[in-house]
Amino acid sequence: MLRLPKFKFLAPSSIDEASSLLKNYEENVKILAGGTDILPLMKDRVRTPEYVLGLNSVSGLKNIRNGPDEEITIGALSTLTAIVESPLLNRHFSALVEAAGLVGSPPSGIWVHLVGILLLRPDACFSINRMPGESPLTDA
Numbered sequence: 001m002l003r004l005p006k007f008k009f010l011a012p013s014s015i016d017e018a019s020s021l022l023k024n025y026e027e028n029v030k031i032l033a034g035g036t037d038i039l040p041l042m043k044d045r046v047r048t049p050e051y052v053l054g055l056n057s058v059s060g061l062k063n064i065r066n067g068p069d070e071e072i073t074i075g076a077l078s079t080l081t082a083i084v085e086s087p088l089l090n091r092h093f094s095a096l097v098e099a100a101g102l103v104g105s106p107p108s109g110i111w112v113h114l115v116g117i118l119l120l121r122p123d124a125c126f127s128i129n130r131m132p133g134e135s136p137l138t139d140a
Helices: 015-028 039-042 080-085 087-092 094-102 105-109 115-118
Strands: 009-012 029-032 051-054 062-067 072-074
Touching: 015 029, 015 051, 029 039, 062 087, 072 087, 080 094, 094 105
Parallel strands: 009 051, 029 051
Antiparallel strands: 062 072
């Protein structure tokens, strides 16, 4: 069994603290949200950061809310299930809700974070549910 390389774990509790730590450690830090991407890469020694910044304790990153100027904020740690079940997003962004419901399998939606799909996995479009023979790159 492969083990993780040694690293220092950073656990900020606020967005400001996380931003500051990211700025301070720049090239030597990797972000851990769900962990399904970074941890296997670390075990295989593809990524060997000196610091790992965990986001799970950062308040506000799981929220989906309406802002004071009617903007809608979706926290980076919002799960696909939270997006699909959000009355706010269903009312205003039905295409996003539909797309979130098509990614992966229903059980994965409870732990897959939006940030992981959008930023960390450029190949995520290939895990979208579709009919056999349909191309992931077309509307067919």
